Amino acid sequence: MKLPYRRSWTKVGAPTDLSIVAGMRGGALEVEVVGTRRASGDRGTLLAAYVNLMKPHVTVLLLGVTLAAMVIARGGSLPALGLIVATLLGGALAAGSANCINCYLDRDIDLLMGRTRRRTLPSGRIRPRQALLFGIVLGVASFVILTIFVNLLSALLAGSAILFYVLVYTMWLKRTTPQNIVIGGAAGAVPVLVGWAAVTNSLSLTAILLFAIIFFWTPPHFWALSLLIHKDYARARVPMLPVVRGRRETRRQIGLYTLLLVGITLLPWLLRGLGNLYLVGALLLNAILVYMALRLLLDRTKRRARTLFWYSNCYLALLFAAMVLDRVLR
Numbered sequence: 001m002k003l004p005y006r007r008s009w010t011k012v013g014a015p016t017d018l019s020i021v022a023g024m025r026g027g028a029l030e031v032e033v034v035g036t037r038r039a040s041g042d043r044g045t046l047l048a049a050y051v052n053l054m055k056p057h058v059t060v061l062l063l064g065v066t067l068a069a070m071v072i073a074r075g076g077s078l079p080a081l082g083l084i085v086a087t088l089l090g091g092a093l094a095a096g097s098a099n100c101i102n103c104y105l106d107r108d109i110d111l112l113m114g115r116t117r118r119r120t121l122p123s124g125r126i127r128p129r130q131a132l133l134f135g136i137v138l139g140v141a142s143f144v145i146l147t148i149f150v151n152l153l154s155a156l157l158a159g160s161a162i163l164f165y166v167l168v169y170t171m172w173l174k175r176t177t178p179q180n181i182v183i184g185g186a187a188g189a190v191p192v193l194v195g196w197a198a199v200t201n202s203l204s205l206t207a208i209l210l211f212a213i214i215f216f217w218t219p220p221h222f223w224a225l226s227l228l229i230h231k232d233y234a235r236a237r238v239p240m241l242p243v244v245r246g247r248r249e250t251r252r253q254i255g256l257y258t259l260l261l262v263g264i265t266l267l268p269w270l271l272r273g274l275g276n277l278y279l280v281g282a283l284l285l286n287a288i289l290v291y292m293a294l295r296l297l298l299d300r301t302k303r304r305a306r307t308l309f310w311y312s313n314c315y316l317a318l319l320f321a322a323m324v325l326d327r328v329l330r
Contacts, residue, residue, distance in 0.1 A: 045125070046125070046126075049120045049125040049126050050120070050126065050134060052119065052120045053096075053099065053100040053103050053119075053120050053121075053126070053131055053134065053135070054092075054095070054096030054099050054100055054138070055095075055096075055099040055103075056096075058095070058099065059092055059095040059096060059099070061313065061316065061317065062091065062095050062188065062191045063088050063091055063092060063095075063191070064317060064320065065191055065192050065195070065210075065214065065316070065317075065320050066087065066088060066091050066191040066192065066194055066195035067084065067088065067195065068192075068195070068320040068321070068323060068324050069191075069192040069193075069194075069195030069196045069207070069210055069320075070083075070084065070087065070195040070196070070198055070199050071324050071327065071328070072196075072206070072210070072274075072323055072324060072327050073195070073196045073199040073200050073207070074199050075327060075330075076324070076327035076328040076329075076330060077328075079198070079199050082149070083149075083150065083198060083199070086145060086146070086149035086150050086198075087146070087150050087154065087194065087195060087198040089145055090142045090143075090145040090146035090149075090150060090154070090155070090158060090194075091142075091158060091191055091194055091195075093138045093139070093141050093142035093145065094138075094139065094142040094143075094146075094158035094159070094161060094162055094194075095191070096135075096138045097135050097136070097138035097139035097142060097162050098135075098139075098161065098162045098165040098166060098187065099135075100131060100132075100134055100135030100138060101132065101135035101136070101139075101162075101166050101170070102165065102166065102170045103119060103120065103121055103131060103135075104121065104128055104131045104132045104135060105166070105170050105171060106170065106174075107121040107122060107128060109236045109238060110122045112232075112235050112236040113229070113232040113233070113235065113236050114229075114232055115229050115232055116232075139159070139162050142155075142158055142159070142162075143155050143158070143159050146158055146194075146198075150198045151197065151198065151201045153197040153201055153202070153203075154194045154197040154198045157190055157193050157194045157197055158190070158191075158194050160190065161187045161190035161191070161194075164184075164186060164187045164190075165184070165187035165188075168183070168184065168187075169183070169184030169187060174238060175237075175238065175239070176239065177239060178239050178240060178241040178243075178244040178245060180239070180240070181218060181219050181222045181223065181226075181240075181241070182218075182219050184218075185214070185215050185217075185218030185219065185222075186215055188214060188218055189211045189212075189213075189214035189215045189218070190211070192207065192210040192211055192214060193207055193210075193211055196210070205271065205273065206268060206271075206273035206274075209264070209267050209268050209271070209273065210268075210323075212264050212267075213261070213264055213265055213319070214316070216257060216260050216261040216264050217261055217312065217315075217316055219253065219254070219257045220254045220257045220258050220261065220289075220293065220308070220312060221309065221312040221313070221316075223240075223241055223242070223250050223253060223254050223257075224254060224296070224305045224306075224308040224309035224312060225305075225309050226240045226241060226242050226250065227242055227247055227250060227251070227302070227305040228302055228305050228306060228309065230242035230243055230247065241253060247300070248300075251296050251297045251300065252297065254293055254296060254297075254308070255293045255294065255296075255297050258289055258290055258293040259290070261286075261289070262286045262289070262290060265282045265286060265319065266279075266282065268323070269282070274323055274326050274327070275326050275330055276326075277322065277325060277326040277329060277330075278322050278323050278325075278326035280322075281318070281319070281321075281322030281325075281326075282319060282322060285315050285318055285319055285322070288311065288315070289311065289312070289315055292304070292307060292308045292311055293308065296308055
């Protein structure tokens with residue numbers, strides 16, 4: 001039997017390793033030869049490759065909410081500079097550790113997806129075992145720094161986030177259920193607990209509410225992204241919601257979780273953890289978020305999904321900024 005095929009050519013530079021990626025699409029066998037650069041001896045390039053493993057673009061937002069939680073826990077005043085530096089450094093190393101080990105475990109998936117194919121491991125800039133060792137070292141360093149310079153509770157919380165992200169999300173949920181983002185989002189919500197614990201050496205109801213806000217923010221945020229790259233996920237056989245349940249159901253779920261998020265964001269005011277200034281900011285930001293989720297439901301275009309994904313990042317940063325301002329000006 002003759003298999004229909006499509007041939008394409010891509011120019012690659014040297015030195016290059018070639019990987020063959022094959023799959024079926026529309027009844028046709030598609031074979032693609034992917035060129036990846038071998039590890040370079042240049043120190044600057046090598047350093048950039050290791051930094052890329054830590055996903056700094058993701059870590060920045062996590063550090064922002066960590067600092068915000070510290071200020072809120074202190075009632076609107078900045079903690080000691082040394083405590084801030086130690087907490088943010090420990091948090092950055094913990095996030096980098098989780099992301100690095102995630103890249104090691106997902107290197108087979110990353111090679112199949114256009115969005116991730118140029119990452120450090122799929123592009124061959126660092127050997128997998130080196131990446132795994134780097135991730136473990138980062139995790140150990142994070143625990144040591146937080147234990148010595150902050151407190152044991154913050155170190156345990158950061159360590160639990162690493163383990164949850166690696167063992168529960170990456171190794172189990174991501175490849176088995178479309179609810180991977182919903183449950184796995186707990187790991188990304190832990191940094192606010194770390195920041196709170198760094199200042200108070202305890203956790204309060206307000207801290208738990210901050211955790212809940214990020215937990216319920218995560219599904220609409222990442223499902224908007226998954227709508228943009230659902231073909232990549234399908235190719236890599238990752239059961240993201242648009243792949244398993246369809247894009248229409250994903251848009252509906254984005255709307256439902258957006259409404260849940262709105263309700264959660266009002267609880268700190270209702271329980272008098274935060275004041276009226278926060279309430280005004282939350283209502284304005286929520287109104288825009290609900291509008292964008294509704295437009296995505298009605299106007300089923302990638303442009304709407306891209307706009308919602310972009311705004312959701314700004315939304316979380318501005319929401320926590322409103323919390324800080326409320327505490328500072330009270």
